[in-house]
Every structure is written in C-alpha cells, then in structure tokens.
Amino acid sequence: xxxxxxxxxxxxxxxxxxxxxxxxxxxxxxVLVVGVFAAFLLLRDDGxxxxxxxxxxxxxxxxxxxxxxxxxxxxxxxxxxxxxxVDLYGRSFPLYTTTYDPDHVQLVDIFGKPMDPSxxxxxxxxxxxxxxxxxxxxxxxxxxxxTEATEPTEKxxxxxxxxxxxxxLEYLGQLTISPADANVALDVDAAVNAAFKxxxxxxxxxxxxxxxxxxxxxxxxxxxxxxxxEEKIRxxxxxxxxxxxxxxxxxxxxxxxxxxxAIHIAFGTKGSKLDVAALYQQLLDxxxxxxxxxxxxxxxxxxxxxxxxxxxxxxxxxxxxxxCDEDTYEITDGAAGYGFEMADAVKLLDKAKPGESVTxxxxxxxxxxxxxxxxxxxxxxxxxxVESPHSYNPPRTRxxxxxxxxxxGLILKPGETFSFNKVVGQRTAERGFQExxxxxxxxxxxxxxxxxxxxxxxVYYCTLQAELEVIERTEHRYVPAxxxxxxxxxxxxxxxxxxxxNNSSYPIRIEAECNSRYVIMKFVGTETRDYxxxxxxxxxxxxxxxxxxxxxxxxxxxxxxxxxxxxxxDPYSAAxxxxxxxxxxxxxxxIACEFIDNSSYARRDKEIVKIVQPxxxxxxxxxxxxxxxAPTTAxxxxxxxxxxxxxxxxxxx
Numbered sequence: 001x002x003x004x005x006x007x008x009x010x011x012x013x014x015x016x017x018x019x020x021x022x023x024x025x026x027x028x029x030x031v032l033v034v035g036v037f038a039a040f041l042l043l044r045d046d047g048x049x050x051x052x053x054x055x056x057x058x059x060x061x062x063x064x065x066x067x068x069x070x071x072x073x074x075x076x077x078x079x080x081x082x083x084x085x086v087d088l089y090g091r092s093f094p095l096y097t098t099t100y101d102p103d104h105v106q107l108v109d110i111f112g113k114p115m116d117p118s119x120x121x122x123x124x125x126x127x128x129x130x131x132x133x134x135x136x137x138x139x140x141x142x143x144x145x146x147t148e149a150t151e152p153t154e155k156x157x158x159x160x161x162x163x164x165x166x167x168x169l170e171y172l173g174q175l176t177i178s179p180a181d182a183n184v185a186l187d188v189d190a191a192v193n194a195a196f197k198x199x200x201x202x203x204x205x206x207x208x209x210x211x212x213x214x215x216x217x218x219x220x221x222x223x224x225x226x227x228x229x230e231e232k233i234r235x236x237x238x239x240x241x242x243x244x245x246x247x248x249x250x251x252x253x254x255x256x257x258x259x260x261x262a263i264h265i266a267f268g269t270k271g272s273k274l275d276v277a278a279l280y281q282q283l284l285d286x287x288x289x290x291x292x293x294x295x296x297x298x299x300x301x302x303x304x305x306x307x308x309x310x311x312x313x314x315x316x317x318x319x320x321x322x323x324c325d326e327d328t329y330e331i332t333d334g335a336a337g338y339g340f341e342m343a344d345a346v347k348l349l350d351k352a353k354p355g356e357s358v359t360x361x362x363x364x365x366x367x368x369x370x371x372x373x374x375x376x377x378x379x380x381x382x383x384x385x386v387e388s389p390h391s392y393n394p395p396r397t398r399x400x401x402x403x404x405x406x407x408x409g410l411i412l413k414p415g416e417t418f419s420f421n422k423v424v425g426q427r428t429a430e431r432g433f434q435e436x437x438x439x440x441x442x443x444x445x446x447x448x449x450x451x452x453x454x455x456x457x458x459v460y461y462c463t464l465q466a467e468l469e470v471i472e473r474t475e476h477r478y479v480p481a482x483x484x485x486x487x488x489x490x491x492x493x494x495x496x497x498x499x500x501x502n503n504s505s506y507p508i509r510i511e512a513e514c515n516s517r518y519v520i521m522k523f524v525g526t527e528t529r530d531y532x533x534x535x536x537x538x539x540x541x542x543x544x545x546x547x548x549x550x551x552x553x554x555x556x557x558x559x560x561x562x563x564x565x566x567x568x569x570d571p572y573s574a575a576x577x578x579x580x581x582x583x584x585x586x587x588x589x590x591i592a593c594e595f596i597d598n599s600s601y602a603r604r605d606k607e608i609v610k611i612v613q614p615x616x617x618x619x620x621x622x623x624x625x626x627x628x629x630a631p632t633t634a635x636x637x638x639x640x641x642x643x644x645x646x647x648x649x650x651x652x653x
Contacts, residue, residue: 051213268303381527384465571606
C-alpha cells in the first residue's frame with residue numbers, strides 16, 4: 001500500500017521540474033538578447049577618437065577626425081611663432097678653503113688662553129705691508145663661436161635651478177633656436193588617422209571600439225609624425241658646447257723670497273661640458289610639448305681649492321703674544337711674526353675669480369699683545385680716583401708719603417684681600433715714620449705714624465668707587481675734615497685695620513701718591529660696568545660742641561707752652577651718618593640705590609686756656625676733723641678701647 005501511494009507523488013514532481021526548466025530557459029534567452037543588443041549599442045563605433053589621447057601635445061580625445069585636424073593645425077602655428085630659448089647653468093666652486101672665521105676671531109686673554117671675542121678687546125694686528133692683488137682682468141684669447149647663443153644676462157635667483165644643497169646655480173648664458181632653424185613640421189593626416197585607429201579593431205564587416213575613454217593620458221609617438229631640422233639644431237648645440245665648454249685646470253701656488261716676499265696664486269678653472277645628444281633629446285620633447293623655455297645644467301668638474309690655512313703654515317711664521325704669568329703677573333715679551341694677516345687675505349681672495357692670479361704680499365706681523373699693549377689692556381681703566389687734601393706739616397706729611405710708597409704699585413689679584421696694616425707695616429722710627437697727632441681717647445697726642453689714617457680713608461673711598469668688597473672698616477672717633485663724612489677709615493697697628501677684597505674677575509693695581517697738597521689714590525683695572533656711581537650721605541648732628549674755659553696759673557701755662565686764649569682742644573659735633581650708593585645708566589636714569597654703612601661720631605668740646613693768678617692761701621683750721629675713710633677721688637676702670645689714630649683738625653668739618 002505504501003509503495004503505490006508514492007508513485008503518483010513521483011509522477012507529479014517530474015512534471016513540475018520540466019515546467020521550471022522551460023521557464024528559466026525563456027528568461028535566459030530574453031536576457032541574452034537584451035544584453036547583446038545593449039552591448040552592440042555600447043560598443044558600436046561613434047566616429048570619434050578615444051578619450052584622453054594626445055597627439056603632439058594636443059588633446060584630441062572625443063574629437064572627430066576633422067575636429068582633430070583643426071586642433072593640431074592650430075598647434076602648428078606655435079612652432080612658427082616661438083623661438084626656443086635654453087638657459088645654461090653651472091655650479092660655482094670654492095676657489096679656496098680656510099677655517100678662519102672673521103666673525104669669531106680666535107683671540108687669547110692676557111694669560112694666553114682662548115677667549116670669547118664678545119668679551120675681548122679688539123686685536124690689532126698691523127702687518128707692515130698690506131696684501132695686494134692684480135686687479136687687471138685677464139685678456140681672453142677666445143674667439144666668439146658662430147652660434148646663436150646669447151651673452152649672459154642677469155637672472156633673478158628665482159629663475160635659477162637649485163643644486164643639491166638648495167643654492168641657486170650660476171647663470172652662464174642663453175642659446176636660442178629660431179622657428180626657421182627648427183623648421184618644425186607635422187604630418188597632420190597621418191597623425192589623426194593613427195589617433196582614430198587607436199582602440200579600434202576589425203570584427204567581421206564592421207569596426208568595433210574597444211574602449212571609449214582611456215583611464216590615463218596617452219601620447220602617440222610624435223616622432224613618427226613630427227619632424228625638425230636635426231642638422232641645424234645639432235650645429236647650434238655644438239656651437240654652444242664649444243663656447244661654454246672648458247677644460248679643467250688646477251690652481252698653482254708659488255712663493256718669492258728676498259725683499260719682495262709674497263705668495264702667488266693662479267686659480268684654476270672648472271671643466272664644463274654640454275652633452276649635445278642629451279640636450280637635443282630634451283629639445284625634441286620640448287617641441288612636442290610646445291614648451292619653448294628650457295633650462296640645462298652643464299656637466300662640470302672642479303679643481304681642488306687652495307687651502308689658505310695650509311699656505312699660512314707653510315710660508316708664514318705666526319707672531320708670538322706677550323703673556324702675563326697667572327700667579328706673578330709678570331709679563332713675558334712676545335715676538336713679531338712674518339707672513340700675512342689672515343683676515344686681509346680672506347678679503348682679497350673673496351674678490352678673485354676662476355682663472356685669475358692673486359698675490360698675497362707678506363710682511364712683519366705684530367702680535368695681538370705686545371708688552372706695552374698687554375700692560376695697557378691689563379690695567380687700562382680707572383675704577384676709582386680720590387684726592388684728599390692735607391695741610392703741610394713736615395712730620396705728618398712724611399708719614400703720608402711713606403704709607404703711599406708702600407701701597408703704590410701694589411697688584412691685587414682676583415680674590416686677594418688688602419690689609420692696610422699688612423701692606424704699610426708697623427709705623428716705627430727705624431722705618432722713617434715720625435711723630436704726629438693721633439687720638440688717644442679724647443685727647444690728641446703725638447705718636448709715630450700719626451696721619452696715616454688719611455691714607456687709609458682715601459683707600460676706603462676708592463674701594464667704594466670700584467665697588468670692591470669691604471671686609472673691615474671702622475670710622476674715626478670724630479668727624480673727618482679731609483674726606484666726606486662716612487667715607488673715612490681709621491687704623492692703628494695691632495688693633496684696628498682696614499681690609500677689602502678684590503671680588504672682581506681682573507687684577508687691580510693701586511697707584512698712591514702724596515704731594516704737598518693732596519693724598520692721591522687711584523685703582524686701575526678692567527672696567528666691566530655699564531653704569532656710573534654717585535655717593536650721598538644722610539648726616540644728622542646729634543650734639544653740638546660747646547666752649548669750655550680751662551683755667552691755668554702762669555706757671556702751669558708756661559710749663560705746657562700755652563698762652564692765654566689759646567685753643568688747646570679742637571671741637572667736633574657728634575653726628576650719625578648713613579652712606580648710600582646710587583647707580584645711573586648711560587642715559588643718566590637712576591637704576592639702583594644701595595645702603596653702604598652707618599658711621600657714628602662722638603662729640604668733643606672746644607677748650608680755651610685762661611691764665612689766672614693763684615688765690616692767697618687761707619689760714620688752716622685748728623679744729624680737729626674726722627678722718628675720711630674714703631679716697632678723695634673714685635677709681636676708674638682702665639679704658640679697654642684702643643687708641644684710634646686720626647688727624648687733628650683745625651676746625652669743625
């Protein structure tokens with residue numbers, strides 16, 4: 001039963017399959033017919049040249065034959081109207097080499113060590129004879145080639161091609177080819193027929209187009225249809241090659257001896273070549289593209305540059321600088337050299353051209369530093385200058401002179417400390433010092449070396465002007481008369497000293513002198529400041545002196561050598577002084593104000609002698625008195641304050 005039931009099902013399935021196959025076949029046939037028809041419509045010949053196709057630089061794509069002929073014919077007019085111009089370029093080459101850099105002269109300091117030119121004084125190297133060159137242009141023996149190449153004309157840097165280093169090439173000249181000489185011709189019919197056939201093939205009895213438009217530009221081989229006067233063009237190129245081509249020559253150097261010692265340099269020339277075949281092919285491509293302005297770089301070889309540094313070392317003896325010993329500041333003399341000054345030689349050779357001859361005259365070369373110049377360079381700036389007046393007093397004046405003699409010529413190295421007592425030394429009679437007034441407490445007495453405080457004060461004022469570091473300074477007991485208040489310094493052997501340190505980068509020489517009127521102090525060194533100074537003091541009188549009468553008997557006055565009405569103690573008012581330093585720029589504008597120091601001065605009253613007669617003695621009392629258990633005068637503590645030397649002054653400052 002199951003098998004029978006299945007037979008009708010199989011019969012039904014087979015019948016449906018046949019209908020499906022028939023339907024699919026019909027549909028496929030329809031599609032095929034439609035596709036063939038569409039392809040025929042797509043590929044049928046439309047009578048136009050394939051797109052993106054060029055003939056002699058003319059885009060004839062999508063044109064009919066007649067349209068293409070017209071376009072190409074218009075292109076041909078360009079060849080009859082334009083002259084081919086070719087700019088010739090070459091590379092410049094260095095005539096000489098040197099490591100000398102005029103902007104960074106290798107100078108040395110006073111110790112013979114290299115130094116930065118920005119920090120150095122200008123070196124003066126003055127050779128006895130300056131370098132000279134033959135200024136006459138060399139006569140050319142070349143004959144002008146028969147060529148239509150024109151003479152070089154000025155070209156802007158933008159016109160010139162660049163070398164491998166990105167620098168513009170040297171313009172040599174220009175050659176031209178006229179339309180008549182080029183005689184460009186083009187077989188228009190042959191070119192257009194070839195263009196029309198491109199992309200087509202014969203199928204049965206009709207032509208069928210392979211593609212409508214090319215994916216990229218395609219140029220037909222124009223050499224098959226475009227012709228030029230090859231013989232004439234090559235002759236023009238050859239004439240240019242003869243004119244601008246040259247043979248490599250090397251530079252030569254020789255030197256003459258005797259009184260006319262000199263170095264003679266004949267600079268070589270580069271070898272240049274114009275490749276006629278390569279340039280001809282470049283021009284054919286240019287004509288095809290209708291590009292009538294071309295550039296061509298000559299093939300070149302160069303002579304070896306002259307080594308100026310080697311010439312100097314071979315023919316010259318360099319000068320030797322005078323140098324200063326870094327420890328002792330003793331100067332060792334230098335020596336003159338023989339040769340040429342490098343900076344002048346560089347300027348001379350910069351003007352030379354290939355093929356020219358240059359003569360470098362040699363002479364005596366002075367060193368950068370002679371003894372005289374080194375001394376001037378080392379101590380050429382006045383950093384501080386002070387004159388303090390004094391009244392002529394033989395003993396005191398002699399003390400001033402001796403102190404100045406010990407200080408004069410002293411060189412203080414960077415970092416060194418000046419000690420007045422150490423430099424001047426102990427003031428003794430054996431060393432020539434004499435007795436003059438000094439302050440001992442409130443009294444003025446004569447002691448050896450009296451007056452040297454004026455020298456110390458003058459040194460201190462100079463120290464402030466030079467802006468050196470003050471280490472130890474003590475003002476006088478009383479206001480000074482020979483120096484502005486606040487600018488003084490007192491000294492005393494064994495206790496009080498004046499000290500300062502040279503905190504600059506250069507040595508300082510102290511020049512000290514005492515004449516009949518002034519103590520003169522000068523600090524000489526190397527100025528590095530770009531501003532000026534002014535000192536001012538804020539002074540305040542705290543207590544004014546008073547007049548006191550000192551009575552004496554004629555005997556007492558005679559014993560001391562005093563006269564009636566004589567001033568035996570000069571007066572000084574008490575004062576407090578603040579000293580300031582102001583800085584001004586080159587335009588006079590204040591840029592800074594700095595506090596320097598406080599100074600405090602004591603009061604001393606004026607004492608005048610009055611001679612009086614002694615009183616008559618009274619009768620002693622007969623009445624007993626009680627014995628006193630206390631001393632008549634109270635004991636005083638001994639003064640621990642050391643005496644301070646200074647100057648007696650005739651009047652209040």
